[in-house]
Amino acid sequence: MLYLVGLGLSDETDITVKGLEVVKKASRVYLEAYTSILLVDQAVLETYHGRSITVADREMVESNSDEILHDAANVDVAFLVVGDPFSATTHTDLVLRARELGVPVRSVPNASIMSGIGAAGLQLYNFGQTVSMVFFTDSWRPASFYDRIKENRSIGLHTLVLLDIKVKEQSMENLARGRRIYEPPRYMSVGTCAQQMLEIEEQKGGGVYGPDSLAIGAARVGGKTEKFVAGTLRELCDADGELGPPLHSLVLLGRRTHELEHDYVREFAVDKGTWDRIWKADYQGKQ
Amino acid sequence: MLYLVGLGLSDETDITVKGLEVVKKASRVYLEAYTSILLVDQAVLETYHGRSITVADREMVESNSDEILHDAANVDVAFLVVGDPFSATTHTDLVLRARELGVPVRSVPNASIMSGIGAAGLQLYNFGQTVSMVFFTDSWRPASFYDRIKENRSIGLHTLVLLDIKVKEQSMENLARGRRIYEPPRYMSVGTCAQQMLEIEEQKGGGVYGPDSLAIGAARVGGKTEKFVAGTLRELCDADGELGPPLHSLVLLGRRTHELEHDYVREFAVDKGTWDRIWKADYQGKQ
Incomplete structure (x- = not known):
C-alpha cells in the first residue's frame, strides 16, 4: 500500500x-x-x-x-x-x-495552507482561485497571476498568493557544467511579493489592484510564531521585519467582505486608521 | 488560553x-x-x-x-x-x-473539507468560492448558490458544494410550544443536491449548468470508506446507493481542467464512455 x-x-x-x-x-x-x-x-x-x-x-x-x-x-x-x-x-x-x-x-x-489561511480571519468561502508568485529575474517576469487575480476580483473574491520557494536549485553555470552544486534555499517574502505585484500592475495598468489595495501578509501559518500583518500593498512592501522568517503567504482582499472580517483582521493592521478608512471606502457593504 | x-x-x-x-x-x-x-x-x-x-x-x-x-x-x-x-x-x-x-x-x-476535497483529483488551485446547499421545503428554496456557481463558471473554476446537515432541529410545532424535543439528524446526499441544482437551473433557465454537466460526488472524505463517484449531474441524482452513508459533498467542474484531472477522476466515473465524451466536448483544452 x-x-x-x-x-x-x-x-x-x-x-x-x-x-x-x-x-x-x-x-x-x-x-x-x-x-x-x-x-x-x-x-x-x-x-x-x-x-x-x-x-x-x-x-x-x-x-x-x-x-x-x-x-x-x-x-x-x-x-x-x-x-x-x-x-x-x-x-x-x-x-x-x-x-x-x-x-x-x-x-x-x-x-493545508489553502485552509489554514482561514486563521487570518477571512472567510474561506469567499476565496477564489489560488495563484503562485515566482521570483522575478531580469529576463523572466511571469505575470499570469495578474489575470487570475483580475478574475477573482471581478467577482469580489479574495486571492491567496503562494510564494516561491527555491530548494536545491542549481546556478545556470553549475547546471550547464553538470555540477551537482546547489544554491542555498530561498523563500519569497511578503515584501517581495507585494513589490512584484505592484510592478506588474504598473506595467499592465489594468487597475486590478493598486498600492492602496488591502491585503494580509501571513508568516508561519499554523506554527507557534504564526504572524499576520494587514495593510495596503504599499505598507506590506515594508512589513518583512515584522513578519519575521519564512514561510510567507499573501492574501489580496476581494470586495465581498463581512463586518466580522473587518473586526478580526483589524487587529493585525499596520495602521488601524488607514485600515478603517480604506475598508469603509472600498470594501464595506460591497457585494 | x-x-x-x-x-x-x-x-x-x-x-x-x-x-x-x-x-x-x-x-x-x-x-x-x-x-x-x-x-x-x-x-x-x-x-x-x-x-x-x-x-x-x-x-x-x-x-x-x-x-x-x-x-x-x-x-x-x-x-x-x-x-x-x-x-x-x-x-x-x-x-x-x-x-x-x-x-x-x-x-x-x-x-478541512475545503482542502480534503483535493483527494477527488481536481486541482485545488482551480476552485472558486464555496457554496452551501440547504434542504428545500415547499415554501423555502434558497437559490443564492446559483449566482455564485455562475460566477465561478464564468471564469472556468470548479465549485465545492457543501451539503446541509440538520442536527438538533426542532419541528415547528415543538418550537412553538417551547418543547425541547429534537428531530432525528438529517444529512443531505449528493442525489438530493444534484436534483435541487437541476430544479433551480430549470426554474432560472440561465444555462449555468445542466443535466450533462460533469460533477463529482464525494462521501466520507478522509475516512477509510471514502468514496468518489464522477458523472453528469443527471447520473449523480441516482448515485446515493453507490456513495453510501453521510457525509456527502459535491463538486461541479469548471471548464479550466487539466489532462491529469481527466485521468484521475475517470477512475470514479459512473460510465467512463459518457465521461470521456462530455469531457472531450465541453472541458478538454478549455481555458
Whole structure:
C-alpha cells in the first residue's frame, strides 16, 4: 500500500495520530521536500519518528517514482507531504503511476495552507482561485497571476498568493557544467511579493489592484510564531521585519467582505486608521 | 488560553499530536457539533481521550460563549472543531469575544473539507468560492448558490458544494410550544443536491449548468470508506446507493481542467464512455 501522509504546516507534532501509525509501520518512508517545507528539518522528523526518512527531491518523484513504488503492492510505503497530500499536482501524478502498477493507495489528510489561511480571519468561502508568485529575474517576469487575480476580483473574491520557494536549485553555470552544486534555499517574502505585484500592475495598468489595495501578509501559518500583518500593498512592501522568517503567504482582499472580517483582521493592521478608512471606502457593504 | 483544535474529517485518530496534547492538558473540553460532524460520536471521543467532553450546541456557542470562556485567561480551555477551526464563521466570533475578555487564543489546524476535497483529483488551485446547499421545503428554496456557481463558471473554476446537515432541529410545532424535543439528524446526499441544482437551473433557465454537466460526488472524505463517484449531474441524482452513508459533498467542474484531472477522476466515473465524451466536448483544452 502507498500511503500519502499529510504532515500539516509547521512542526513534527502536526502529524495526525493516524499518520503517526502509518509512519511507524511502513517499510520505507519518503519525505517530499520541494513543493513546500516544514519549519523543522529532516533530522528533527527522523528523531521524532525514530527511523530514517529518505528525502525525495523533484527528480526522484517526477522521474524515478518506481523507486518509491517498488514492491508497494506487498509492503507499506509512506510518502510524507508537507501540508495536505493533494495540494500539489505532483502527488496526483504519483497516484496515477501507482494505479498503473496495481499498488493500492490511501491518503491521510492534514491542514493545508489553502485552509489554514482561514486563521487570518477571512472567510474561506469567499476565496477564489489560488495563484503562485515566482521570483522575478531580469529576463523572466511571469505575470499570469495578474489575470487570475483580475478574475477573482471581478467577482469580489479574495486571492491567496503562494510564494516561491527555491530548494536545491542549481546556478545556470553549475547546471550547464553538470555540477551537482546547489544554491542555498530561498523563500519569497511578503515584501517581495507585494513589490512584484505592484510592478506588474504598473506595467499592465489594468487597475486590478493598486498600492492602496488591502491585503494580509501571513508568516508561519499554523506554527507557534504564526504572524499576520494587514495593510495596503504599499505598507506590506515594508512589513518583512515584522513578519519575521519564512514561510510567507499573501492574501489580496476581494470586495465581498463581512463586518466580522473587518473586526478580526483589524487587529493585525499596520495602521488601524488607514485600515478603517480604506475598508469603509472600498470594501464595506460591497457585494 | 483558549485553544481551537481542529479534529480533521473522519474519526478520533485524525487529531494531530499537537491537538492531542492540548486535549490532555486542558481544564475543560468542548466539542462543537452543529456545523459539521465526525463519523464517530462523542462517546468514542471521550473514550479515546479518557475524559468527559461537553457538547457545545449552536445556542451555547452563539449566545452563551461566556460559559466556554469562563476563567480562560487563567486556565486552558480546548474547543474542538470538526475539520479546521476556521472553516466556519462561528469560531471567528468566538475568538473576537475571547479578545474582548483578554483571553489569549491559539489554534491547532487540521484538514478541512475545503482542502480534503483535493483527494477527488481536481486541482485545488482551480476552485472558486464555496457554496452551501440547504434542504428545500415547499415554501423555502434558497437559490443564492446559483449566482455564485455562475460566477465561478464564468471564469472556468470548479465549485465545492457543501451539503446541509440538520442536527438538533426542532419541528415547528415543538418550537412553538417551547418543547425541547429534537428531530432525528438529517444529512443531505449528493442525489438530493444534484436534483435541487437541476430544479433551480430549470426554474432560472440561465444555462449555468445542466443535466450533462460533469460533477463529482464525494462521501466520507478522509475516512477509510471514502468514496468518489464522477458523472453528469443527471447520473449523480441516482448515485446515493453507490456513495453510501453521510457525509456527502459535491463538486461541479469548471471548464479550466487539466489532462491529469481527466485521468484521475475517470477512475470514479459512473460510465467512463459518457465521461470521456462530455469531457472531450465541453472541458478538454478549455481555458
